[in-house]
Amino acid sequence: MKRRATTALATAAAITLLATTPAHASYHTKRPAGWDCGFDDKCTKGTKSGPKDQKIVYWFRSGFESTVIRAGSSKYGMKHIKAGGTHKRKFNHPTDKKAIGLWDKAFNNFAKGSxxxxxxxxxxxxxxxxxxxxxxxxxxxxxxxxxxxxxxxVGLKGIITAYWVKGHVGWKGCNNKAFN
Known part of the structure; x- marks a missing residue:
């Protein structure tokens, strides 16, 4: 009985892990081979590093979709995030390697409510x-x-902003204006 419960628990954990972090999930500093923007052929061909704010900083891929983060402006992208977003809250808008890894995990999280x-x-x-x-x-x-x-x-606009909020919440919890 104990062994069956342990096996069932291990199987459930493996399924959860696969559902939330696909093995092929990753971000890239160069356009990955086979880059795909869903079924938008123009996006696939047109997504390139453009001038100034249009330059792509990272490409993000998941099993179901792809996106980019551009250098951006005060309204979107890396510049927007580094400035602390719309409300200039730099404390919860990190852009270091750990934060970018969390962006990738968020993009590739398919758990219910995420x-x-x-x-x-x-x-x-x-x-x-x-x-x-x-x-x-x-x-x-x-x-x-x-x-x-x-x-x-030029191509896909991509990531507009990224920030953390206190507590473990679903996507609706990100809409609290006190944090974004």
């Missing part, structure tokens, strides 16, 4: 980390919109 859409053409992705008094949730907001049109087409 993804949702507050605004049209955006998705909020979350991952819970820390424990005890240090429980936090990393919130990553991506946009499916593109930058430019016609000959000035």
């Amino acid at each position: 993804k949702g859409s507050r605004f049209k053409n955006t998705t909020t992705h979350t991952v819970k980390y820390g424990g005890g008094a240090k429980k936090r949730t990393m919130c990553l907001v991506t946009s499916s919109l593109t930058i430019g049109k016609g000959n000035s087409y």
